[in-house]
Amino acid sequence: RSEGTKSAMELRDIFRVWFALTLIVTFLTIGLVTHIGAGLHCVGLLAERSHHTFSVLCSAIGFRFLLLVNPQIRVTHSGDWDGLSEEGAKLILMNHTSFMDFFLFTAALPLRLVVSSHVRTVISSSLTKIPIVGPAMGPHAGSFVVYFQAKGSGFGKADATDFSVDREKQQVQTDRMNAHIEAGGAVAFCPEGGMNKAPADGLQPFRRGSFAQAVKYHTPVWGAALHGCTDCWPRNGKVGGFPARLGISVTKLMTPTADQDAAAVAASCQEAMQRQLDEFSASMQPKAKGL
Numbered sequence: 148r149s150e151g152t153k154s155a156m157e158l159r160d161i162f163r164v165w166f167a168l169t170l171i172v173t174f175l176t177i178g179l180v181t182h183i184g185a186g187l188h189c190v191g192l193l194a195e196r197s198h199h200t201f202s203v204l205c206s207a208i209g210f211r212f213l214l215l216v217n218p219q220i221r222v223t224h225s226g227d228w229d230g231l232s233e234e235g236a237k238l239i240l241m242n243h244t245s246f247m248d249f250f251l252f253t254a255a256l257p258l259r260l261v262v263s264s265h266v267r268t269v270i271s272s273s274l275t276k277i278p279i280v281g282p283a284m285g286p287h288a289g290s291f292v293v294y295f296q297a298k299g300s301g302f303g304k305a306d307a308t309d310f311s312v313d314r315e316k317q318q319v320q321t322d323r324m325n326a327h328i329e330a331g332g333a334v335a336f337c338p339e340g341g342m343n344k345a346p347a348d349g350l351q352p353f354r355r356g357s358f359a360q361a362v363k364y365h366t367p368v369w370g371a372a373l374h375g376c377t378d379c380w381p382r383n384g385k386v387g388g389f390p391a392r393l394g395i396s397v398t399k400l401m402t403p404t405a406d407q408d409a410a411a412v413a414a415s416c417q418e419a420m421q422r423q424l425d426e427f428s429a430s431m432q433p434k435a436k437g438l
Contacts, residue, residue, distance in 0.1 A: 159389060159390065162217070162219045162388050162389065162390060163386055163387070163388035163389065164388075165217065165388065166217050166219075166220075166386065166387060166388025167386045167388065169213055169216050169217060170213060170386075170388075173209045173210065173212060173213045174279065174280045174283075175279065176209060177205050177206055177209040177280075177283050178279035178280055178282070178283045180205045181201075181202040181205055181206075181282070181283040181287040181288070182282070182283075182287070184198050184201045184202055184205070184287065185198065185282070185286075185287050195289075196265060196289070198287070198289075199265070199267065199287070199288055199289030200261060200262060200265050200289075202283060202287040202288040202289070203253075203256075203261050203265075203266055203267070203288050203289075204258060204261050204262070205283075206253050206283065206284075206288065207253050207254060207256045207258060207261060208258075210250045210251075210253045210254035211254045213250060213254070214250070214251075214254050217388065219388070219389075219390040219391075220379055220388075220390070220391055220393060221391075221392045221393065222251065222254075222255075222392075222393045222394065222395070223392065223393070223394040223395075223431065224255060224394075224395060224396075225394065225395070225396040225397075225427060225430070226395075226396040226397040226398050226427075227397060227398055227399065228257060228397060230399060231257070231260060231369055231397045231399075232257045232259050232260040232263070233263075234263040234264055234331065235264065235331055235367075236264070236328045236329075236330075236331050236332060236333065236364065236366050236367075237264065237333045237334075237366060237367045237368070237369055238333070238334055238335075238336070238358075238360065238361050238366055238367070238368045238369065239266075239333060239334070239335040239336075239369045239370075239371055239397075240335075240336065240337070240338050240353075240368065240369065240370050240371065240400070240416060240420060241335060241336070241337050241371045241373060242337070242339070242343065242346070242350060242372060242373055242420070242424060243337040243339055243341070243342050243343055244342060244343050244346040244373070244376055244377050244382065245342070245376035245377045245379070245380045245381070245382055245387070246380050246387065247376040247377075247379045247380035247387050247393070248337075248373050248376050251373055251376060251393055251395055252335070252371060252373065252395065255371075255395045260333070264331065264332060264333035265289075265327070265330075265331075265332045265333065266332075266333045266334075266335060267288070267289050267290055267291060267324075267327060267332060267333070267334055267335070268288070268290050268291070268334070268335045268336060269290065269291045269292075269293060269324075269334065269335070269336035269337075269357075270284060270285060270290050270291075270292060270293065271292075271293050271295055272292045272293065272294045272295065273295070275290075275292060289327075291320045291323060291324050291327075291334065291336075292316075292320055293312060293317070293320070294312050294313040294316040294317055294320075295311070295312055321359075324360060325360060325363070328360050328364050328366060329364070334360070335371070336357060338353040338354060338357050338358075338413070338416065338417070339351040339352070339353060339354070340354045340357075342382065344382065346377065349421055350417055350420060350421050350424070352413075352417070353413040353414070353416060353417040354413070355409040355410045355412075355413040356409065357413070358403075358409045358412045358413045358416070359409050361403050361409075361412050362403050362407060362408060362409050362412055365402060365403050365404070365405070366402070366403070367399060367401075367402045368399070368400045368401050368402070368403070368412070368416055369397055369398065369399050369400060370397065370398055370399075370400045370416070370419065370420040370423050370424075371395060371396070371397050372394075372395065372396045372397075372398075372420065372423045372424040372427045372428075373393070373394070373395050374393065374394040374395070374396075374424075374427055374428050374431050375391050375392055375393040375394055375431065376391075376393060378391035378392075378393075379391035379393060392431065394427060394431045396423065396427040398423055400415075400416050400419040400420060400423070401415055401416060401419060
């Protein structure tokens with residue numbers, strides 16, 4: 148190997164080590180602050196909804212810090228962020244190809260959207276069990292938990308075709324989500340149901356059950372197209388931090404009408420989001436010199 152190649156590889160390793168250290172510091176800080184918020188809620192000084200929103204704000208600010216101190220990771224924002232930030236209920240869909248998706252999406256959330264629409268997310272129950280970090284992502288943030296029965300769910304290791312859930316536990320979360328949307332809240336989730344193992348082949352089928360609330364409440368559906376996350380954190384990588392150009396673009400996909408069912412809404416959203424992702428990915432490609 149040439150000296151230039153060796154130097155480049157060494158620099159990439161340094162970036163990854165730095166990313167890992169700053170990620171740990173970010174997680175610990177978010178975990179500590181959200182635990183303080185939980186304590187304030189327990190003694191009656193912070194209402195439950197305010198506690199959850201406070202925790203989401205902590206994560207958004209924390210992951211902005213993470214990206215700020217990792218200059219090898221560049222982020223491009225595109226789309227109708229003003230429209231997304233308007234107060235009111237909405238569903239926000241994300242494509243999921245890497246663990247980096249969560250950090251990019253959360254960091255990109257407009258703080259006024261978090262406060263006005265009380266953004267909550269949907270996560271696997273296995274993620275809530277991670278020490279310190281789990282409670283911050285789960286109960287402290289008011290997240291809606293999915294009780295997958297397949298082992299490895301949430302970590303990209305489960306059977307990609309097994310979406311069976313504990314129905315009794317799941318009904319409690321469904322009732323919570325209905326109440327949140329009725330109160331004008333926003334919900335963000337990955338409609339593919341898990342990490343896409345072959346993103347080059349396009350989006351995986353959207354789980355139609357995820358769109359029950361959109362149909363029931365005629366909730367506007369938005370797409371958040373994420374680009375470049377696997378370059379920064381490869382799907383099978385233990386840690387990310389590789390130099391990469393990431394991007395996130397938001398656009399309104401549709402508002403369900405009275406004559407549409409969940410299957411039709413899921414299909415329409417997948418088609419619209421695939422176009423959104425393709426167009427945004429094309430715009431993120433390096434332009435040839437001289438053009």
